[in-house]
Amino acid sequence: MPDLETFQRDARAWLEANCPPEMRTPPRNEEDRCWGGKRWKFESAAQRTWLERMVAKGWTVPEWPTAYGGGGLSREEAKVLRAEMRSLGCRSPLDSFGIWMLGPALLKYGSEEQKRHYLPQITRGEIRWCQGYSEPNAGSDLASLQTKAEDKGDHFLINGQKIWTSYADKADWIFCLVRTDPAAKKHEGISFLLFDMTSQGVSTKPILLISGKSPFCETFFDNVKVPKNQLVGTLNKGWDIAKYLLTHERDMIGSMGDGGANRPLGQVAAQSLGTTAAGELADPMLRADIAHFEIDEAAFRMTMERAGDMMKAGQGNPAFSSVLKYYGTELNKRRHELLMSAGGTDALEWESDRSHNGARARNWLRTKANSIEGGTSEVQLNIVAKRILGLPDA
Amino acid sequence: MALLLTEEQTMLRDSVRGFLADHGPISQLRRLRDSRDPVGFSRDLWAQFADMGLTGLLVPEAFGGTGLGHVEAGLVMEEIGRNLTPSPFLATALLAASAIARAGSVDQKSTYLPTIASGKLIAAVAVDEGPKHRPHAIEMTAKRHGNGFVLDGAKAMVVDGHAADVMIVAARTSGTAGDKGGITLFLVNPKTAGTAIERTIMVDAHNSARVEFRGVAVDADAVLGDVDQGGDILAGVLNVGRAAVAAELVGVGEEAFSRSIAYLTERTQFGKTIGQFQALQHRAAHLYSELEITRSAVLKALQVLDDDFANATAFVAIAKARAGKSSTLAVQEAVQMHGGMGMTDAFDIGLFMKRARVAQELFGDFNFQAVALAQLKQY
Numbered sequence: 001m002p003d004l005e006t007f008q009r010d011a012r013a014w015l016e017a018n019c020p021p022e023m024r025t026p027p028r029n030e031e032d033r034c035w036g037g038k039r040w041k042f043e044s045a046a047q048r049t050w051l052e053r054m055v056a057k058g059w060t061v062p063e064w065p066t067a068y069g070g071g072g073l074s075r076e077e078a079k080v081l082r083a084e085m086r087s088l089g090c091r092s093p094l095d096s097f098g099i100w101m102l103g104p105a106l107l108k109y110g111s112e113e114q115k116r117h118y119l120p121q122i123t124r125g126e127i128r129w130c131q132g133y134s135e136p137n138a139g140s141d142l143a144s145l146q147t148k149a150e151d152k153g154d155h156f157l158i159n160g161q162k163i164w165t166s167y168a169d170k171a172d173w174i175f176c177l178v179r180t181d182p183a184a185k186k187h188e189g190i191s192f193l194l195f196d197m198t199s200q201g202v203s204t205k206p207i208l209l210i211s212g213k214s215p216f217c218e219t220f221f222d223n224v225k226v227p228k229n230q231l232v233g234t235l236n237k238g239w240d241i242a243k244y245l246l247t248h249e250r251d252m253i254g255s256m257g258d259g260g261a262n263r264p265l266g267q268v269a270a271q272s273l274g275t276t277a278a279g280e281l282a283d284p285m286l287r288a289d290i291a292h293f294e295i296d297e298a299a300f301r302m303t304m305e306r307a308g309d310m311m312k313a314g315q316g317n318p319a320f321s322s323v324l325k326y327y328g329t330e331l332n333k334r335r336h337e338l339l340m341s342a343g344g345t346d347a348l349e350w351e352s353d354r355s356h357n358g359a360r361a362r363n364w365l366r367t368k369a370n371s372i373e374g375g376t377s378e379v380q381l382n383i384v385a386k387r388i389l390g391l392p393d394a
Numbered sequence: 395m396a397l398l399l400t401e402e403q404t405m406l407r408d409s410v411r412g413f414l415a416d417h418g419p420i421s422q423l424r425r426l427r428d429s430r431d432p433v434g435f436s437r438d439l440w441a442q443f444a445d446m447g448l449t450g451l452l453v454p455e456a457f458g459g460t461g462l463g464h465v466e467a468g469l470v471m472e473e474i475g476r477n478l479t480p481s482p483f484l485a486t487a488l489l490a491a492s493a494i495a496r497a498g499s500v501d502q503k504s505t506y507l508p509t510i511a512s513g514k515l516i517a518a519v520a521v522d523e524g525p526k527h528r529p530h531a532i533e534m535t536a537k538r539h540g541n542g543f544v545l546d547g548a549k550a551m552v553v554d555g556h557a558a559d560v561m562i563v564a565a566r567t568s569g570t571a572g573d574k575g576g577i578t579l580f581l582v583n584p585k586t587a588g589t590a591i592e593r594t595i596m597v598d599a600h601n602s603a604r605v606e607f608r609g610v611a612v613d614a615d616a617v618l619g620d621v622d623q624g625g626d627i628l629a630g631v632l633n634v635g636r637a638a639v640a641a642e643l644v645g646v647g648e649e650a651f652s653r654s655i656a657y658l659t660e661r662t663q664f665g666k667t668i669g670q671f672q673a674l675q676h677r678a679a680h681l682y683s684e685l686e687i688t689r690s691a692v693l694k695a696l697q698v699l700d701d702d703f704a705n706a707t708a709f710v711a712i713a714k715a716r717a718g719k720s721s722t723l724a725v726q727e728a729v730q731m732h733g734g735m736g737m738t739d740a741f742d743i744g745l746f747m748k749r750a751r752v753a754q755e756l757f758g759d760f761n762f763q764a765v766a767l768a769q770l771k772q773y
Binding site: 076264266267269270275279280281287288290291292294295296298299300302303305306309310312313315320323326327378380381382384385386388389390391392393394 | 398
């Protein structure tokens with residue numbers, strides 16, 4: 001395919017010319033990632049430049065239609081672009097729940113007006129979104145959620161509580177599951193709403209986690225008024241959207257198992273542990289564990305590639321995203337266990353400049369949520385058993 | 395390139411799948427095993443392979459083959475794995491054909507490739523000498539003598555060794571065991587004086603032999619490739635073998651798995667089909683994930699062998715490592731999930747476990763591949 005080769009050459013040349021050198025190192029922590037939004041403070045001029053240039057190309061969302069601010073690339077071209085970014089070590093210009101989760105749902109279920117209003121803001125990183133899904137009594141059993149939205153004529157009135165809302169305290173808007181028909185069966189009375197987090201009656205409270213950080217919040221709704229044109233899809237049919245969006249969330253979380261731009265574990269370990277005269281990692285058991293991990297990680301990356309190709313070719317099973325979510329998150333946990341092992345006691349320092357205030361340990365602790373958030377590993381295995389393998393319900 | 399089969403490849407897979415289910419089923423392996431068949435595979439089936447163009451799959455068209463690629467070779471191996479079909483396909487049509495097509499002189503190609511493609515010649519490749527795959531540890535020697543060489547040494551785990559009309563033998567023409575250089579490949583007629591072949595009946599009832607060479611004299615034109623330079627040829631041939639066996643293991647693992655899933659939906663205990671129990675559902679779902687991830691790695695390795703043969707080693711190592719591991723899990727779970735039935739000889743599941751055990755050892759087990767990968771990545 002000469003066209004693809006031309007695209008590859010052009011994309012590489014463009015990236016080399018336009019990706020600032022500071023944006024070609026792996027992000028060291030959450031703060032190095034650009035999340036955008038009204039209150040975003042760029043950590044450097046390079047971060048801002050990189051985002052602006054990618055936005056202008058439509059490459060924050062390479063495969064979305066250009067009409068909504070995307071790059072309009074084919075899947076093959078987008079794959080090439082990702083590979084080139086990976087090989088040059090380019091950071092993602094914009095991390096965004098709008099891109100990973102809400103966008104795909106709006107593309108499928110939103111009205112044309114909603115798409116034209118919300119999608120371009122997402123591609124430009126202007127609005128930071130959070131996800132109102134889990135509640136204190138609706139975790140793995142998400143469909144039992146109780147936050148209610150009452151029809152008040154020209155608006156919905158929202159009351160209830162969400163939990164584990166990622167970055168709710170930093171988000172501008174929320175996409176939120178609410179109960180609009182309390183009398184219906186639990187899957188059939190749910191609707192999907194969008195609203196402004198600065199609306200009267202919305203409050204958030206960060207939750208301190210074992211990492212010492214607070215990426216998740218409790219989110220409270222006390223008589224929040226939401227205009228009716230902010231309903232996505234059909235009233236009481238929000239569960240379909242919720243499930244569709246969850247498959248994208250699973251892909252997102254699962255893709256953390258794709259080491260991508262991360263420095264190879266063998267090199268990281270060699271730096272702290274040293275090597276033998278033969279050039280082998282000084283700890284032979286850790287060397288074996290790392291090799292085992294890298295085999296699985298590489299095979300997982302190939303599986304993400306194959307799964308994407310299958311979906312594109314119409315051969316995919318939507319439930320396959322549960323395989324990716326399950327395996328990818330377990331892999332990411334393994335990666336961070338190995339990083340901790342390689343770092344030894346150096347990696348255990350919680351408060352020191354040397355350890356960047358325990359960056360490695362905090363990242364390690366954060367990964368433990370990977371196999372819980374977006375549906376636990378056990379829920380994913382249930383889905384695979386029933387929807388792919390066709391095993392009977394208990 | 396998409397990490398999927400093309401339409402032509404899908405058609406080939408479907409036709410081989412139907413064909414082997416009809417003509418190379420597990421009952422054939424049982425018959426060969428139980429009758430202690432002296433050949434150990436069906437010559438009739440091999441003739442049918444030739445009719446279908448499968449014997450010459452890696453043989454260039456100029457030499458009477460079909461000149462297809464490694465992905466196609468892998469598709470055939472996968473179906474062989476699914477049916478546990480004993481076949482010279484691996485040693486003759488893949489290993490030997492690949493070695494001769496890549497490294498042979500015009501004379502050697504003209505002599506061997508057309509007869510491989512027509513199904514008339516059975517070949518074997520003799521590399522390992524001990525119980526584990528150690529291609530650099532070759533001790534067997536080939537000393538210059540007159541115009542030719544004299545071979546001395548012993549080979550183990552020579553697939554189809556007792557049935558072969560020609561053997562490709564790796565021997566040391568310089569250096570000592572452990573050196574990467576100094577290996578030379580020879581085309582040897584196993585009827586040459588000084589050659590002793592012992593067929594070894596293996597746990598999986600597939601063919602293998604030990605071969606001893608005592609002062610076996612060969613001519614200079616028996617050298618395949620260049621003297622002392624056989625290591626590179628061998629590395630390529632072994633990569634073909636590893637990827638092919640990985641594909642076979644995909645077939646072995648998936649067939650054992652699908653039989654287990656079927657059993658989970660049939661078998662009733664405590665008034666329920668046992669597939670209703672979450673303890674088994676989760677294990678089945680985990681195993682499914684492992685097998686799917688392995689399938690991707692194996693297809694990738696086969697594609698890279700077609701596109702960038704010289705740089706396939708890491709991909710092949712990943713594929714063979716994964717295939718050995720996940721298929722082993724599949725056959726172990728299969729026996730466990732089949733309960734007592736899985737322990738009986740009458741049930742086929744045990745045969746899958748036996749073949750997986752041999753195949754994961756062939757051309758390097760998980761540990762071998764993992765070390766290879768660590769060395770490639772320099773840690």
